[in-house]
Amino acid sequence: MTMENILQAADRLFQNRYIISIKKAFIITLPIIILGSIASLINNMPIDIVQTGLSTPAGQVIRVVNGAIWLGSTAIMAILIAWTLGYYLGNTYKLNGTLSALTSVSAYLTICVRTSDGGISLSQLGSSGLFGAILIAIMATELYHAFSNLKINISEDTAEEVRQMFAALFPVMLSVFCIAFTNGIILTTSGKGIDEWIYTALSLLFSAADGGGLSGTLLLVFGIHIFWFFGIHGGNVMDSIMVSVFGENLIHNTSQYALNHDAFDKQLDIISKGFLDTFVFMGGAGTSLCIIIAVLIIARSRYMRSIAKMGGVFALFNMNEIVLFGFPIILNPILLIPFLLTPLTITLVSWSAMSLGLVARVVTEVHWAMPPLISGYLATGGHLSGSVLQVINIAAGILIYLPFIRLMDRRAVQKEAQKDDNTALLKNTLNTVIEKINNSTGEVNGEITDFSIVLESVVRDLNMLSAQMQQQMQLMHTCDEYTRIIDTSVGNTDNSIKIVLQNMEKTNGLSMEGAQSMHQMMQKMEETFLSTQKNNELASQLNLRCEQIEGMLKSIEDMFLQTATLSHNASIEVTHAGVHGKEFSVVAANIKDLSEATAKVVSDIEGLLQGMKADTSDMIERSEVSLRQVETGLQKVIGANQLFDEIVQNIHNIQVQCHAVLKHSGEVIGKLQQINEQIRTTSHFFAETASHTSKVAEQVRNRSDESKEMVHKLRKLNMETSLMTVNALENLES
Known part of the structure; x- marks a missing residue:
């Protein structure tokens, strides 16, 4: 591999x-x-x-x-x-x-x-x-x-x-x-x-370091650098261990050197903190000075060379943060191996050289920031062997770093080449952009001016919208108040309906009692009407009997007239009869008296009959009037009874409707409460919207002002862009 x-x-x-x-x-x-x-x-x-x-x-x-x-x-x-x-x-x-x-x-x-x-x-x-x-x-x-x-x-x-x-x-x-x-x-x-x-x-x-021996020292150096690779300050972490392992070694060397001034004395300790600072940590952890020199020797990457130049000054004084974080070395897999291998190799080389007596040992403490070569000379008590060893260590470190720096530089150069290609493309693009900017600046200026006008119009519209939203918000507050009033009114109506229902129940009871009384009265009036009819019939029969009696009295009167005529004729005949007619005269006188008495009785009976007839006629007329009144009253009672029935039915219907109203009243109140809550939410939303609209209007107004300034800046920017583009092209060519 x-x-x-x-x-x-x-x-x-x-x-x-x-x-x-x-x-x-x-x-x-x-x-x-x-x-x-x-x-x-x-x-x-x-x-x-x-x-x-x-x-x-x-x-x-x-x-x-x-x-x-x-x-x-x-x-x-x-x-x-x-x-x-x-x-x-x-x-x-x-x-x-x-x-x-x-x-x-x-x-x-x-x-x-x-x-x-x-x-x-x-x-x-x-x-x-x-x-x-x-x-x-x-x-x-x-x-x-x-x-x-x-x-x-x-x-x-x-x-x-x-x-x-x-x-x-x-x-x-x-x-x-x-x-x-x-x-x-x-x-x-x-x-x-x-x-x-x-x-x-x-x-x-790393506490197993063996009292300043080579293996313990290599373990400490490895620990310091593995910590640094993961971003941990290895020197601070391992400082307490280094002090406990060989903290007294440099003091021992200094006291011995003061006695015999022999830095090559084999009784002097090789390993000390000064040994590591002077011969291993040249330029800082990882012997960073070697990295900088290796980069300056073979690297072509502009970035790596710029970091090396910038960090080189600090590395001379053993400060390597720029190198550690600039390349970076921390968490960089390419530099992991040389970063660990270089200080371990230099530690072994330095220890070997001093063990063989080729290089003087560290006999005095030198400031940690002292540059290499000088620090080696001073640390060994003024022996050039210390500076020579530093040169050898730096050369060995450079040789270790070179292949890895070359690999890292190759990758960096590829990236920079790609950037250069992108730069060339950017150059052509800039030329095109210049031409397009020159052609489109005038159009953009006009569009921005139009946009500014549109923004001003939008500001006016937003201000009007904000005012309308505030009016709507006031209306929503008014609706909210009305809803509360309606809610209260519905509650009052609910109570009123309950009272009406109670009164209706009482009225219904009274109406039913009245209807029963009217029914009983109607029955009594019907009975009275029948009795009156019978009385009227009896009066009519009595009147008829009176007429019959009157007829009979007329017959008696006729008989009276005849008796009177007979008595008169008898009187006349008595006169003619004389003595024989005296008795007949008495009879005639008796007949006359009887006739007069009869006439008087008949006259009295006629008077009574006339009075009875008049009374009977008056009673009949009054009975007929009473019958008519009873009949009229009966009709009214029937109508009143029907009216009471209708009242009872209407009261029942009203009760049903009132119960329905009460049932729906609760639903209406619930709906009104929901509407009221929605109105409040909507009112709050309108309030926030009005506020937000005002802010937006203010922002748009500011943007409108900015767009006006942008027109002037764009004209100025056009000139500056052309000049900068020309300069950029000249810089790219150079």
Whole structure:
């Protein structure tokens, strides 16, 4: 399997969302890292004239400013990586990147070691906290993604920022809480938080170093660089181990050298922290100075050469953040092998050279920022062998890096060539664009002017719409009041109907009693009518008998007349008879008296009969009048009885209707309440719409003003675009 195949397999292994997001996080923070490196370089530059200048009043100001810059950049690198890593990893899950970044930073700060005054240890926020920041940022983002479905949905009319805030409320809170809660449990039960346990575990992995021997030293060097490859400050992680393993070695060498001034004394210790700083970490971790020289020797990539030139100055003073994060070396599978192999090889070469007595051993401490060659000479007590060994180590490192730099450069050149092709295409495109811009600028100006006029019209329409919406809103408020009044009226009507029903029930009872009384009265009147009819018939019979008696009296009267005539004739005859007629005269006188008495009785009877007849006629007339009145009253009673029946029926119908009204009244009240609620909702909607319309009108008005300015800017931009395009073409040609 060729190297290219191995690297392709490594590329596929490293092409996952976590590695890609970590790379992006380190690359995007490079400007801040460079700024912090410059500030730190100036303050720590081991040149007497520089340090003397920094001791002056003006230099003190520069030193304070650089210190503040370092605090705002390199010293908080862990927070910067937590933020950027959370942002890019959140984007891979299509989450809100800003909220994911905030969650990562907040979660990381919850696990940081606290100082005695309750603050956060600054060492946890810098490069030594990178591994914890990376781990917590990944965990926080994964939790945020897991809880992302637990969101609060609100109206779409709400501002987008507010909707996003409510949607992320529970996911963010639960993610930070879970990490803080876990850290609290671990801290309470073990006395150490997550961050402390991370570095305790990492330190234990390499705690087997054997008292400064070669194998232990190689293990420490490997650990430092494997940590750096994954973005962890290996020097800070392994510093406590290095101190415990060979912290006293340099002190021993210095004291021995002071006695005999012999740096080649085999009783001196070979391995020390100064040994690693001087002969292994030249240019920083991975012997970064070798990378820069190898790039400048064979690389054709403009990007790689620019990074090498920029980082070369810092690498001379053993600051390699630009190299580590610029190429980058961190999480770069192409440079993994040389990044680990070079410091291990140089450590072995340096140890061998000193063991064989070819190179003087480190007998004095040199500032970590001292440039190579000078540092080798000073560290070995002024022996050129130290500088020669540094040259050999640098050459060996360059040879190790060259094939990998060539492979990396080949890929970079291909990408740049593709960019060059794109640049040529862009050049042709720019020429075409220039021509089209020149041709279309006038049209665009006219269209923008027309658009400005349209916008002004839209503003007027929106203002009118806003006023109409406000009027509608007032009408909706009025309808709301009317609905409340109707609701109250329906309630009052409901009570009134109930009272009417109660009165109707009483009236119905009274009507039924009245109908029964009228029925009884009608029966009595019918009986009276029959009695009156019988009396009338009896009166008619009596009148008829009176007429018969009157006829008989006429016969008696006729008999009276005849008797009177007979008595008169008898008187006359008595006169003629003389003595014989005396007795007959008496008879005639008796007949006369009887006749007169009869006449008187007849006269009296006629008078009585006339009175009886008159009374009977009057009684008959009155009976007929009574009969007519009784008949009329009977008809009225029948009509009244029918009317009462109709009243009872109508009352029954009214009761049925009232019950139906009561039944539907509750439904109407419910509907009115729903209508009232809808009116309130609609009123609120109109209010919000009116407000939103006003805002839109204001925005459109602003856009209208902006479009007017755009016309002038576009005319100016046309000239500037032509000039810039010409300059761009000249630059592309050069």
